[in-house]
Amino acid sequence: MSVADEIRSKGKRMTVQRRLVLDALQRARHHTTAEEIAREVRSRHPQIDPSTVYRNLEALEDLGYVTHTHLDDRVTRWHRADVERHGHLVCRRCGSEQEIPLRTLEPLGRRLRTEQGFRADLAHSAIVGICRECAP
Amino acid sequence: MSVADEIRSKGKRMTVQRRLVLDALQRARHHTTAEEIAREVRSRHPQIDPSTVYRNLEALEDLGYVTHTHLDDRVTRWHRADVERHGHLVCRRCGSEQEIPLRTLEPLGRRLRTEQGFRADLAHSAIVGICRECAP
DNA sequence: CAGGTTATCGCAAGTTGTCGCAATAGTGAC
DNA sequence: GTCACTATTGCGACAACTTGCGATAACCTG
Numbered sequence: 001m002s003v004a005d006e007i008r009s010k011g012k013r014m015t016v017q018r019r020l021v022l023d024a025l026q027r028a029r030h031h032t033t034a035e036e037i038a039r040e041v042r043s044r045h046p047q048i049d050p051s052t053v054y055r056n057l058e059a060l061e062d063l064g065y066v067t068h069t070h071l072d073d074r075v076t077r078w079h080r081a082d083v084e085r086h087g088h089l090v091c092r093r094c095g096s097e098q099e100i101p102l103r104t105l106e107p108l109g110r111r112l113r114t115e116q117g118f119r120a121d122l123a124h125s126a127i128v129g130i131c132r133e134c135a136p
Numbered sequence: 137m138s139v140a141d142e143i144r145s146k147g148k149r150m151t152v153q154r155r156l157v158l159d160a161l162q163r164a165r166h167h168t169t170a171e172e173i174a175r176e177v178r179s180r181h182p183q184i185d186p187s188t189v190y191r192n193l194e195a196l197e198d199l200g201y202v203t204h205t206h207l208d209d210r211v212t213r214w215h216r217a218d219v220e221r222h223g224h225l226v227c228r229r230c231g232s233e234q235e236i237p238l239r240t241l242e243p244l245g246r247r248l249r250t251e252q253g254f255r256a257d258l259a260h261s262a263i264v265g266i267c268r269e270c271a272p
Numbered sequence: 273c274a275g276g277t278t279a280t281c282g283c284a285a286g287t288t289g290t291c292g293c294a295a296t297a298g299t300g301a302c
Numbered sequence: 303g304t305c306a307c308t309a310t311t312g313c314g315a316c317a318a319c320t321t322g323c324g325a326t327a328a329c330c331t332g
Contacts, residue, residue, distance in 0.1 A: 149308095149310070151309085151310065151311080153311070185312045187312075187313085191310080191311085195310090
């Protein structure tokens with residue numbers, strides 16, 4: 001079943017705009033921003049409104065094709081849902097970003113699960129702190 | 137030494153506006169938003185611009201009197217720096233917020249410190265996930 | 273493939289927060 | 303107290319979304 005069929009089977013529609021956003025995400029580098037995707041899409045189809053891009057990212061996330069992550073404090077980063085999940089460390093001083101295997105975060109995940117019944121998504125938000133280079 | 141003196145000793149100034157923001161934070165409930173503080177301050181001194189409130193929160197954070205936390209994906213929450221630090225669990229489904237002792241997060245903090253040389257601030261961002269009540 | 277339903281779109285306006293800049297006003301020194 | 307220095311303010315413009323709404327166009331049905 002194609003993505004379009006899957007989307008239709010959930011009562012949604014595969015529009016030109018939605019297709020373009022999906023394509024842009026395929027081409028985009030790992031973590032990209034909504035603004036970047038909007039620019040990409042609009043460079044070929046200038047009549048497409050940025051709000052349509054924002055809404056489609058959200059819709060595609062609901063449908064399970066896309067996820068977002070919060071790296072630093074401001075911008076939401078988007079990527080395809082099928083890339084391997086991983087955690088992020090962001091340095092509050094120099095802004096450097098570092099990826100860490102989800103495995104490192106798992107013990108905490110298990111603990112929150114057993115102690116609080118909370119199913120944590122530890123890849124969703126970056127962990128902020130001071131990196132090795134910036135440590136006093 | 138008063139807060140005003142401390143601020144001055146760091147080459148900063150204690151202005152009416154800064155005082156009002158600090159006062160509002162004292163009165164405010166635990167996690168408050170910049171917008172709420174701006175409303176509070178402006179209810180008494182309408183001529184004070186919201187941007188001044190934003191800038192003062194930032195300045196007071198630099199000075200060490202204030203910190204901010206990211207609870208859900210959108211709003212920044214501010215509070216006095218002297219309240220006990222703790223972690224947060226936020227349910228992505230129902231939006232409920234739960235506080236957890238920093239102690240629970242410490243093992244991960246130690247691991248990141250020894251393995252990556254990264255000094256994590258695990259109270260800074262809430263952990264997003266699904267709470268016990270919303271679990272399928 | 274014509275017709276009706278309704279998800280989605282483009283547009284305009286609103287929200288929340290940031291930034292550049294000229295005017296203002298705390299501060300320390302005299 | 304007066305003065306010069308410069309941190310801070312208010313304002314207007316901007317950035318990054320978000321939302322309401324009437325128009326459009328996917329989609330299903332027959």
